[in-house]
Structure formats: C-alpha cells, structure tokens
Amino acid sequence: MLDFSAYIDLPLVWGFIIATSVFLYAALDGFDLGCGIIFPFAPSDKCRDSIINSIAPFWDGNETWLVLGGGGLFASFPLAYSVLMPAFYIPIMLMLFGLIFRGVAFEFRFKSSDDHKKIWDVAFHGGSLLAAFMQGIILGNFVQGVEVDGRNFAGGALDWANGFSVIAGLGVISAYSLLGSTWIIMKTNGVTHSWAKKVASYVLVYVAISMCTISVSMPFIDKRITELWFSLPNFFYLAPIPLLALIGFVRLWLDLRSDRHARPFVITLILFFLGYLGLGISLFPWIVPFKFTIWQAAASPTSQSILLIGTAIFLPIILLYTAHVYYVFRGKTSADPMY
Amino acid sequence: MLDLDPVLLARIQFAFTISFHIVFPAFTIGLASWLAVLEWRWLRTGYHIYKELYKMWIKIFAVCFGMGVVSGVVMSYQFGTNWSVFSDKVGNVIGPLLGYEVLTAFFLEASFLGIMLFGWGRVSKNMHFASTCIVAAGTFISAFWIISANSWMQTPQGFEIRSDGLLYPTSWLEIIFNPSFPYRLTHMLLAAYLTTAFTVGGIGAYYLWRNIYVKHAKIMFANAMLMAIFVSPIQLFAGDSHGLNTLEHQPAKIAAIEGIWETGTGAGLRLFAIPDQKEETNHYEVVIPKVASLILTHSLDGKLKGLKEWKPEDRPPVAIIFWSFRIMVAIGFAMIFTGIIAVILFIRKKLFKTKWFQYWCMAMTPSGFIALLAGWFVTEIGRQPYVAYGIIRTSDGVSPVISEQIAITLLLFIITYIFIFGAGSFYIIKLILKGPKVVSDNEAFYSNSIEASATKNLSANNMKE
Numbered sequence: 001m002l003d004f005s006a007y008i009d010l011p012l013v014w015g016f017i018i019a020t021s022v023f024l025y026a027a028l029d030g031f032d033l034g035c036g037i038i039f040p041f042a043p044s045d046k047c048r049d050s051i052i053n054s055i056a057p058f059w060d061g062n063e064t065w066l067v068l069g070g071g072g073l074f075a076s077f078p079l080a081y082s083v084l085m086p087a088f089y090i091p092i093m094l095m096l097f098g099l100i101f102r103g104v105a106f107e108f109r110f111k112s113s114d115d116h117k118k119i120w121d122v123a124f125h126g127g128s129l130l131a132a133f134m135q136g137i138i139l140g141n142f143v144q145g146v147e148v149d150g151r152n153f154a155g156g157a158l159d160w161a162n163g164f165s166v167i168a169g170l171g172v173i174s175a176y177s178l179l180g181s182t183w184i185i186m187k188t189n190g191v192t193h194s195w196a197k198k199v200a201s202y203v204l205v206y207v208a209i210s211m212c213t214i215s216v217s218m219p220f221i222d223k224r225i226t227e228l229w230f231s232l233p234n235f236f237y238l239a240p241i242p243l244l245a246l247i248g249f250v251r252l253w254l255d256l257r258s259d260r261h262a263r264p265f266v267i268t269l270i271l272f273f274l275g276y277l278g279l280g281i282s283l284f285p286w287i288v289p290f291k292f293t294i295w296q297a298a299a300s301p302t303s304q305s306i307l308l309i310g311t312a313i314f315l316p317i318i319l320l321y322t323a324h325v326y327y328v329f330r331g332k333t334s335a336d337p338m339y
Numbered sequence: 340m341l342d343l344d345p346v347l348l349a350r351i352q353f354a355f356t357i358s359f360h361i362v363f364p365a366f367t368i369g370l371a372s373w374l375a376v377l378e379w380r381w382l383r384t385g386y387h388i389y390k391e392l393y394k395m396w397i398k399i400f401a402v403c404f405g406m407g408v409v410s411g412v413v414m415s416y417q418f419g420t421n422w423s424v425f426s427d428k429v430g431n432v433i434g435p436l437l438g439y440e441v442l443t444a445f446f447l448e449a450s451f452l453g454i455m456l457f458g459w460g461r462v463s464k465n466m467h468f469a470s471t472c473i474v475a476a477g478t479f480i481s482a483f484w485i486i487s488a489n490s491w492m493q494t495p496q497g498f499e500i501r502s503d504g505l506l507y508p509t510s511w512l513e514i515i516f517n518p519s520f521p522y523r524l525t526h527m528l529l530a531a532y533l534t535t536a537f538t539v540g541g542i543g544a545y546y547l548w549r550n551i552y553v554k555h556a557k558i559m560f561a562n563a564m565l566m567a568i569f570v571s572p573i574q575l576f577a578g579d580s581h582g583l584n585t586l587e588h589q590p591a592k593i594a595a596i597e598g599i600w601e602t603g604t605g606a607g608l609r610l611f612a613i614p615d616q617k618e619e620t621n622h623y624e625v626v627i628p629k630v631a632s633l634i635l636t637h638s639l640d641g642k643l644k645g646l647k648e649w650k651p652e653d654r655p656p657v658a659i660i661f662w663s664f665r666i667m668v669a670i671g672f673a674m675i676f677t678g679i680i681a682v683i684l685f686i687r688k689k690l691f692k693t694k695w696f697q698y699w700c701m702a703m704t705p706s707g708f709i710a711l712l713a714g715w716f717v718t719e720i721g722r723q724p725y726v727a728y729g730i731i732r733t734s735d736g737v738s739p740v741i742s743e744q745i746a747i748t749l750l751l752f753i754i755t756y757i758f759i760f761g762a763g764s765f766y767i768i769k770l771i772l773k774g775p776k777v778v779s780d781n782e783a784f785y786s787n788s789i790e791a792s793a794t795k796n797l798s799a800n801n802m803k804e
Binding site: 001002056057058060061063064066067068070071072074075076078079081082083084085086089090092093096097099100101103104106107108110111112151152153154157299300302303306307310311314315318321322324325328329 | 398401402404405406408409410411412413415416418419420423424426427429430431432434435437438439440441442443445446447449450451452453454456457458461462505507508509510511738739740741743744748751755759762763766769770
C-alpha cells in the first residue's frame with residue numbers, strides 16, 4: 001500500500017493543509033458574509049444591487065472551502081471530525097441554516113419582483129449574520145477545548161453557550177464586516193464606495209477591541225499557551241505578530257482617510273492572517289484542543305497519503321483557476337442586472 | 340419530553356436532508372450536459388433559438404445549482420453530526436473518496452459556474468463554452484466519487500478491521516471500484532439524464548400545447564423524446580443488471596424487493612401485496628408464477644432466498660422497499676412507453692401536433708424525480724439494518740447526541756426546506772411561464788445588456804488606468 005509516512009510527517013502536512021483551507025474559507029467567504037452583514041445599512045437599493053453583483057460570481061467558490069474544511073477533516077483526521085461535529089451540533093446546524101438562507105437569497109433575489117426582493121434581502125442579511133456568529137461560537141469553543149470520553153464527545157448539548165464564545169462570535173462578525181466593507185471599497189464607485197469607507201472606519205474599532213480581548217484571554221485558557229508566548233526566547237520570535245498587527249491597524253486607519261481603493265482590503269487580509277496565525281501558533285499541535293494532537297487524531301498513513309497525492313495535484317490547479325475567475329471579474333461592478 | 344429514539348431520528352433527519360439534496364444534483368447533471376449541447380449547437384450553427392434556450396435554462400440551472408450547493412454543504416457536516424461513530428470507524432476508507440470529490444469536482448463546478456452565469460460577454464465565446472463543458476464534467480466527476488463512497492457502504496471491500504475496531508484500507512482500487520459501483524453509477528447517471536429529459540420535455544409540451552415559443556418548444560420536445568426513445572430502454576437493462584448484482588451481494592434486499600419470505604424455486608413475481616413484517620407474510624397477494632425467478636436467475640425454476648433466511652433483526656423493512664421498487668419500475672415502463680409513442684408519432688409526422696401526447700408528457704414532467712427518489716429509497720433502506728453492509732449496524736454508528744437536538748434541528752430542516760423548495764419552485768415556474776427571451780437574429784455576442792454593462796465597466800476602468 002502506498003505510504004509516505006517514512007519520508008514526510010503526514011499529520012503535520014495535513015494539519016497545515018486543513019489550517020490553510022480553513023483560513024482561505026474564512027478570508028474568502030469572510031468578505032462575502034461581511035457584505036451580507038453590513039448590506040441592510042447601505043444607503044440605497046442601488047447600492048445593495050452593486051454589493052450583491054460584486055460577490056455573485058464568487059460566493060459559490062468561496063463556500064466550497066468550507067466543504068473542503070469539513071471533507072478534508074473527515075478524511076485526514078476522522079477522530080477530530082467525529083468528536084468536534086457532535087460537540088458543536090447546534091452551532092453547526094445553525095450556521096448551515098444561515099448559509100442556506102443567504103445562499104439561495106442570491107439566486108432568488110435576481111429573479112424576484114421588487115416586493116419579494118425585501119424577503120431575500122432579509123434572508124441574505126440574517127443568514128450571513130447567523131452564519132458568522134455561529135462560526136465565531138465554534139471558534140470560541142474550539143480554542144477552549146471540549147469534553148471527551150474515549151473517542152467520543154462527552155459534554156452537554158449546550159456547552160458551547162458561554163461568555164468567551166459569544167465574544168468570539170461578535171469578534172468574527174466585526175472581522176467579516178471589515179473584510180466586507182474593504183472589499184466593497186475596492187469593487188465599487190460613488191455612493192457605495194464612500195459609504196463602505198465610513199463603515200470600515202467604524203468596524204475597525206470593534207475588530208481592534210475583539211482582537212485584543214481574545215489575545216489577552218488566550219493565555220488564561222491553558223498554561224501551555226502562556227508558556228509559549230511569554231517564555232524567552234519565544235517572546236522575541238513571536239513579538240513581530242502583534243507588532244505587525246498594530247502597524248496594520250494604523251496603516252488601515254490612515255488609508256481609509258485617503259483615496260485608496262485596493263489597499264484597505266489587502267491590509268485587512270493581512271490583519272486577518274496575523275490573527276489567525278496567532279491562534280494557530282497558540283493551539284499547535286492540537287486538533288481537538290488539549291485532548292488530541294494532530295498525530296493522535298490522524299487517519300491511517302495510507303489514507304493521508306492517497307489524498308495527499310490528489311491535493312498536491314489539484315490544490316495548485318484550484319488556486320490557479322480561482323485566481324482566473326477573480327481576474328475575469330476584476331474591476332468595479334455596477335448595479336445593473338447580471339443575467 | 341417524549342421518549343424519542345435517537346437512531347430513528349438521526350435516520351429520518353439524514354434521509355430527509357439527503358432526499359431533498361439528491362433531487363438537485365440529479366437534475367443539474369442532466370441539465371449541465373444539455374446546456375453544453377445547446378451552446379455547442381449555437382456556436383456551430385449560429386441559430387439564435389439555441390442561444391435563447393441556453394439563456395432561459397441557465398437561469399433555472401442557477402436556481403437548482405444554488406439549492407444543490409446549500410443542501411450539499413449540509414451533507415458534508417451531517418456525517419459527523421449524526422453519524423460520528425461511523426465516521427470515526429470508516430474515515431480511513433471513505434474519507435479520501437469525499438476528499439477527492441471536493442478537490443476534483445466541487446471547486447471546478449463552483450468556480451466555472453461563476454463564468455458560466457456571469458461571464459457571458461466578459462470572456463470569449465470559446466472560453467464560455469469551455470466553462471459550460473467544465474461544469475458539466477464536474478457534475479460527472481462529483482457523481483463518480485459520491486456514488487463510489489455510497490456503493491462502498493453497500494458492498495464494502497478492500498479493507499481490514501484491526502484490534503482498535505477501526506477500518507484500515509488495504510486496496511484503493513478495490514475500495515473505489517467495489518462490486519456495486521459500476522452498476523449504481525450507470526443506473527444513476529442514466530436516471531439523471533432521464534429526469535432532466537422528462538422535465539424539459541414536459542415544459543416543451545406545455546409550450547406546444549399553449550402554442551407559444553413553438554420554435555424553442557420543438558427543440559426541447561424533440562431532444563427530450565430522443566432521450567426517452569434511446570435512454571429509457573438502456574436504463575431497463577442497466578437496472579436489470581444492477582438487480583442481478585444486488586442479488587449476488589445483498590440477497591436480503593432482493594428478497595424485500597420481491598416480497599419473498601420463504602426460500603424456494605420458481606418464485607413468483609408479486610404485482611401487488613401488503614407485506615407484513617411481524618407476521619412474516621404478505622396480504623392480498625397478486626402473483627405471476629415463476630416470473631421473479633425468471634428475471635433474477637434467468638430460469639423458471641431458479642432458487643431465490645426468502646427473508647426468513649435472515650434473523651428478524653437482520654431484515655430490512657419490507658413494505659417500503661417493496662412499494663418504492665414498484666413505483667420506480669412503473670415509471671420506468673411509462674418512460675419507455677413514451678419513447679415508443681414518440682417514434683410512432685414521428686413516423687406519422689404528428690409528433691408536435693398530438694394533443695393527448697402533450698398532456699401525457701406534461702403529466703410525466705416530475706416522473707424522473709419520483710422514480711429517482713423511489714430508487715434511492717429501495718437501495719438505501721434495503722441496506723438496513725446496516726450503515727456499512729454487514730460491518731457496522733446503523734444503531735452502532737450514531738453520534739452521542741441527545742434526541743432533542745436532533746428532533747429540533749429536524750423540525751427546522753423541514754420548515755426551512757419546505758420554504759426554500761416552495762420559493763425555488765415558484766421562481767422556476769415564473770421563469771418557465773416567462774419563457775425564453777426572444778432577441779433579434781443578428782444580435783452580437785457583446786451587445787446585449789449584460790455584455791454591454793460588463794464592457795462598459797471594463798472600458799471605464801481602462802480609461803481610469
């Protein structure tokens with residue numbers, strides 16, 4: 001049987017692939033969920049049309065990273081998949097309901113008359129908000145760890161409802177709103193563009209607050225995290241992450257006050273990445289925090305090997321044609337009907 | 340709270356969400372291929388009717404595809420939320436198949452769908468046609484992997500169970516190309532084509548009957564009838580071979596399909612019966628002697644195993660399998676009948692003018708969907724009481740979550756899906772009633788509203804740069 005475990009550390013590679021696809025999901029679907037969150041506050045229906053048009057060709061591809069996250073976790077770390085899914089049963093289901101409503105709202109909105117359009121506007125906003133909040137809840141609980149007995153989840157049905165995860169939920173909502181608003185700055189002109197700039201400067205504050213809160217509280221969750229960040233010489237190696245984030249926030253703040261179109265979005269992506277990197281470093285090497293490491297939860301080496309071949313071939317191709325789609329739909333979008 | 344059985348609830352929830360989901364991919368598999376044919380005909384002939392049909396059906400495609408995507412995302416998480424023990428045990432074996440499906444099909448479909456829907460006028464004609472073909476190919480690749488995983492659950496092989504109770508792969512080729520896979524894949528793809536064909540044909544018949552969009556309707560109707568004439572008989576053979584394969588690997592399922600309780604030779608074909616699981620018998624039987632043996636063993640005195648060969652707890656529920664199978668087969672024959680009539684009417688040059696045949700085809704519009712669901716009921720309920728046939732019982736694969744959680748989310752799924760299905764159907768019917776948008780013969784690729792807005796945007800950007 002095909003097995004690469006003698007040559008490479010398969011669980012480590014797979015941990016990296018899963019982390020990357022979750023990041024790509026959060027960054028890409030993050031901006032279109034963010035557009036949905038701030039969408040009802042746009043000054044006019046015309047603005048709302050431009051916002052929808054700016055994300056319509058991409059949302060489907062963006063959401064596929066979530067399927068890769070779920071499917072990939074099942075394939076490469078089945079133990080983690082089968083512990084985490086029942087643990088987050090209700091948040092996952094609510095997230096899925098949110099995604100269902102916002103997903104169909106795209107298609108239905110294009111085809112409905114004006115009075116029906118309102119229903120789909122509500123579905124689009126509510127679905128985006130619910131999905132983002134639940135993703136934050138899941139994240140907040142993931143970093144706190146879950147109750148496990150043997151190879152099964154052993155906690156209660158409502159373990160996920162706690163203060164820290166609510167803060168994480170609000171944090172994700174604000175982070176997505178920032179991604180969404182800077183995306184709109186990049187993709188639109190005129191009224192929509194200047195409105196999005198105002199929104200971005202406003203939510204920027206909330207993103208800064210939630211990033212600080214989560215960063216400060218992380219070391220209290222597990223003392224290994226405290227040791228990791230505050231022991232020497234780690235402290236000096238890791239210090240660039242918060243420092244770069246600080247510079248990023250300042251730069252973004254200044255950019256939103258000048259005539260920059262694409263850079264705010266790029267800086268937000270970098271900030272997003274730094275936050276994610278901080279979490280990733282804190283939680284490494286746990287895949288079910290503080291219970292199973294990536295090596296303990298790994299699928300058999302032959303299973304990880306066979307899928308690694310496919311990933312090595314197809315992931316670069318996927319990235320190429322995803323980039324191509326973004327290139328085809330480059331530039332500013334208008335409010336005109338797309339079909 | 341009521342004393343609810345979590346296994347039953349988890350099954351009902353999974354069955355409900357997957358039945359809802361399967362309808363959309365099945366329809367879009369057929370529709371994507373047909374759209375590719377339409378666009379190809381338009382590029383080859385320049386006949387504008389093909390383009391108008393393409394642009395009408397792509398909107399319906401988009402609605403169905405969107406509903407397929409959102410209900411499909413649910414599926415990729417429900418394996419874990421509802422069947423976590425199963426997922427843990429078999430993850431090594433079927434996890435990679437699902438991983439390959441995402442990598443080789445989902446991204447392909449999702450990304451190129453964007454170009455297919457919104458790229459009209461933004462990319463070259465050939466690039467647009469290529470996108471349509473890529474989406475169509477993606478639907479096939481997706482079917483390949485998911486049917487492979489499903490078939491493995493029916494006829495598992497290529498693995499070993501080690502001391503930790505988990506399954507470990509021993510041969511990927513045996514896992515992917517498991518015994519029931521080629522039969523199930525063929526049967527499913529043909530079913531998808533027929534489902535789309537009868538939907539398109541039914542709507543074509545409606546336009547013909549109303550005497551509107553006649554040029555478009557003739558193409559729709561004729562293409563659908565071609566499928567009815569050629570594909571439905573092939574499906575009969577594919578289904579028959581699939582049945583023989585099932586007899587070899589899952590004889591209990593065949594016994595339930597045929598409603599046979601006692602093992603014996605020369606088993607009769609039951610046209611009607613009310614199977615009784617408790618009494619281990621059928622009521623009100625209408626039997627044609629020896630025919631079941633003839634179909635399944637190709638001999639009048641062939642021996643067939645009855646359900647009593649298995650312990651009561653190892654038998655699948657008989658009545659629902661028995662009846663779902665009969666519904667599926669009846670619709671299959673109705674499809675073949677449609678094809679035969681179409682040939683006769685075509686020879687008499689009355690294919691587009693026969694009113695009663697138009698009514699018949701309108702009535703057949705949802706037939707593919709019903710047959711498809713009935714078929715899946717047969718094969719999936721026929722797998723019970725196992726989740727992976729002969730290896731893991733369904734009751735052993737369920738997640739350690741409480742019934743209330745499943746019950747509440749099940750209720751939410753039912754409400755959500757009914758609402759969304761209702762809205763989706765409403766918009767599709769609206770699109771059908773609106774019909775194809777008729778545009779002038781010599782309209783250029785880049786000059787109508789979308790293209791114009793896209794190019795306008797591009798040139799505005801170019802000027803700025």
